[in-house]
Amino acid sequence: MDTFKVSKTLMDHVQNPRNNGRLKNYNGHAKITGPCGDTMEMWLFCEDQKVMQAHFTTTGCGPSYASGSMATCLAEGKMIPAAAQVSQRDILEALGGLPQDSEHCALLASDTLKAACEDYRRNGETDGRDPEKRTGDGAGSRRPGESEEDFRDRCRVQARLDRIGRKIVVLSGKGGVGKSTVAVNLAVALAQSGKRVGLIDADIHGPSVPTLMGLDGKTVRFEGGELVPVLSGGIKVLSIGFFLPDPDEAVIWRGPKKMGAIKQFLTDAAWGDLDFLIVDSPPGTGDEPLSVCQLIGNVDGALIVTTPQRVSTVDVRKSVTFCRRLNVPVLGVIENMSGYVCPHCGGEASLFKVGGGERMARDMKVPFLGSIPVDPAIGESGDAGRPFVSNGSDGKTARVFRKIAQDVMGLCAETRR
Numbered sequence: 001m002d003t004f005k006v007s008k009t010l011m012d013h014v015q016n017p018r019n020n021g022r023l024k025n026y027n028g029h030a031k032i033t034g035p036c037g038d039t040m041e042m043w044l045f046c047e048d049q050k051v052m053q054a055h056f057t058t059t060g061c062g063p064s065y066a067s068g069s070m071a072t073c074l075a076e077g078k079m080i081p082a083a084a085q086v087s088q089r090d091i092l093e094a095l096g097g098l099p100q101d102s103e104h105c106a107l108l109a110s111d112t113l114k115a116a117c118e119d120y121r122r123n124g125e126t127d128g129r130d131p132e133k134r135t136g137d138g139a140g141s142r143r144p145g146e147s148e149e150d151f152r153d154r155c156r157v158q159a160r161l162d163r164i165g166r167k168i169v170v171l172s173g174k175g176g177v178g179k180s181t182v183a184v185n186l187a188v189a190l191a192q193s194g195k196r197v198g199l200i201d202a203d204i205h206g207p208s209v210p211t212l213m214g215l216d217g218k219t220v221r222f223e224g225g226e227l228v229p230v231l232s233g234g235i236k237v238l239s240i241g242f243f244l245p246d247p248d249e250a251v252i253w254r255g256p257k258k259m260g261a262i263k264q265f266l267t268d269a270a271w272g273d274l275d276f277l278i279v280d281s282p283p284g285t286g287d288e289p290l291s292v293c294q295l296i297g298n299v300d301g302a303l304i305v306t307t308p309q310r311v312s313t314v315d316v317r318k319s320v321t322f323c324r325r326l327n328v329p330v331l332g333v334i335e336n337m338s339g340y341v342c343p344h345c346g347g348e349a350s351l352f353k354v355g356g357g358e359r360m361a362r363d364m365k366v367p368f369l370g371s372i373p374v375d376p377a378i379g380e381s382g383d384a385g386r387p388f389v390s391n392g393s394d395g396k397t398a399r400v401f402r403k404i405a406q407d408v409m410g411l412c413a414e415t416r417r
């Protein structure tokens with residue numbers, strides 16, 4: 001009997017199939033049942049003849065999953081004619097082979113891919129249906145008065161966002177309360193828990209994420225028409241700061257230009273598959289955070305950062321009302337700069353009356369996620385461009401950040417999408 005040596009790639013694609021599951025927005029689709037009785041289904045989302053996303057499902061087992069997974073990986077990024085030519089041999093070679101009696105799975109995957117490419121060609125970009133009646137699943141149908149171009153834009157954003165598990169905005173009623181610090185440390189704590197994380201710095205007044213993450217001076221590459229986020233400790237980061245030769249320039253950008261850039265972060269960035277996308281929103285409850293939330297659409301949850309002073313906690317009320325108006329679930333309130341940790345003795349003292357954030361959260365019937373003290377180590381690590389939780393500290397402040405990350409994961413797991 002022939003012995004078959006299983007390659008590492010094959011094992012990986014069996015245990016961790018890529019692109020598995022139905023795609024919400026697609027313009028190419030095929031479903032084929034092979035002679036073995038397994039049915040494979042594929043969905044393509046293409047733009048200008050290029051396969052932007054390919055997903056599959058199969059009723060088969062290991063080799064069928066590995067073949068669908070590899071076929072969709074090989075198709076993504078290719079032009080339709082090239083994707084349609086991905087053959088059984090290409091899939092087998094890329095997997096490092098399959099047992100002989102399972103090689104038909106690679107044929108089923110290549111046939112299904114070919115048929116999905118054909119479907120796209122037949123239907124063209126508009127799906128072949130009346131654009132007025134066309135639906136882009138997650139993006140819904142074309143809205144009254146919405147132009148075809150805007151609808152396509154929205155479908156494109158939706159197609160990218162479909163690959164992102166949870167989109168969380170970090171809000172604050174006003175600036176300087178530590179919103180970016182919370183966003184950055186939350187992103188790092190989630191990444192430390194093994195999650196795939198992206199971070200958008202949408203704070204167009206003062207994009208501080210590059211500084212807090214030690215990424216000042218980094219620029220963003222364009223590859224194949226896509227923005228490639230800057231990678232830091234496994235986190236994919238995009239900030240307006242990466243586009244400015246001088247950080248002060250952010251202030252003089254006009255609103256529409258800033259919003260255009262943030263829209264591009266959503267429409268044209270190569271985020272790939274993410275478990276969490278954290279968005280550091282502009283402060284306040286005005287037009288800018290409103291536009292950011294609307295651009296993201298279907299925000300999964302908001303974190304509201306406040307400080308203990310009365311003026312700030314009153315802002316929490318406004319932020320909660322803002323979220324409710326937009327139908328964004330409030331994951332919870334975080335009180336930052338609550339008490340002071342002495343760098344010498346580690347003891348804690350109160351600078352202001354603490355607990356206002358918690359009281360306000362209770363009043364507004366939203367969860368309270370924790371208090372972060374004023375800790376000189378946070379300021380120092382921010383200035384040094386090393387997010388506080390990445391320094392491996394197990395002190396009280398680090399534990400609070402990690403608990404917040406755990407709570408966010410728990411709350412997100414509970415909320416139905």
Ligand code: ADP
Binds near residue numbers: 380383
């Ligand atoms: P925002 O995004 O709300 O404008 P930032 O997160 O940029 O605020 O924080 C403003 C400054 O305060 C930064 O220098 C940051 O390092 C510092 N900071 C934030 N939270 C704390 C804290 N708990 N202890 C000490 N410094 C802090």
